[in-house]
Amino acid sequence: MSPKTTSRATARLRLTALAVLPVLAFSAACGSGDDSADGDRKNDEIASVPETTTASPSTKNDSTPSTRPAGKSAFYDAQLLYVRCMRVKGGYKDYPDPKLSGHLDWGKIEEIASRPGQMEASKGGKNGVCAPELQKAMMAEPKRDQQKDYESMLAHAKCMRDNGVSQFTNPTMSGGNAQPGGDPNPASPTIDHDSPAYEQAREACKTKLLDGLDGMQ
Known part of the structure; x- marks a missing residue:
């Protein structure tokens, strides 16, 4: 890694x-x-x-x-x-x-x-x-709107897949809290985060994430 x-x-x-x-x-x-x-x-x-x-x-x-x-x-x-x-x-x-x-x-x-x-x-x-x-x-940190965070990360995940990162997973809701998506196996990544394709997708989709969510998925 x-x-x-x-x-x-x-x-x-x-x-x-x-x-x-x-x-x-x-x-x-x-x-x-x-x-x-x-x-x-x-x-x-x-x-x-x-x-x-x-x-x-x-x-x-x-x-x-x-x-x-x-x-x-x-x-x-x-x-x-x-x-x-x-x-x-x-x-x-x-x-x-x-x-x-x-x-x-x-x-x-x-x-x-x-x-x-x-x-x-x-x-x-x-x-x-x-x-x-x-x-x-x-x-x-002020209390966040978990539903809005979830919708933001969902839009970001879809954008990442649309831009070529097909394995990028959707976020989930657990106990009323939004949990980020991203790599199917963060402990042993299957997505090449250093590839030009991934970097391009991140750049194209960064505006989908609300402030404070950047880097979470």
Whole structure:
């Protein structure tokens, strides 16, 4: 399994609290969190992400957070703390700011995680060093409309099949929660996530997914 495939399999599980949070909490208790994933970049990029956010406009520095979106400040702030942890403790100095919605930019995160030795970028850093911050961010996310999430992932799955990924499975509903579709066997993928055909399909179908669902299937 390639690093990119592994990161995507991890991303699919990141919002499944019953599966992810206990593992991350355990990893955080065991990890030291002093690893460095990109030591060649300037250290002063880290200081641009404050621990609290004010509603000030963004600057030219890409690391400066944007204005908090109204109604979702707690979620946005929690994600900022997670991003800051990943930049400082995780060593990912180019870890992207959250979107204005508060959701992480998983396209950019998966790009970082696909680099050699940096798969932990998609799962809370090495040894789960930022697991507590990730857990808090997940708990702060506004309640989602599971039916809309299901319909969004269903449209995405159909789009993927229409664009040549014939094995892409539909999402399901379990206990009132939408569960992502995708590879028939995520533990041992049968779909080549690194193939040009798959990448083209992902690009063609990315708009089918609601914000916060990118990377889940």
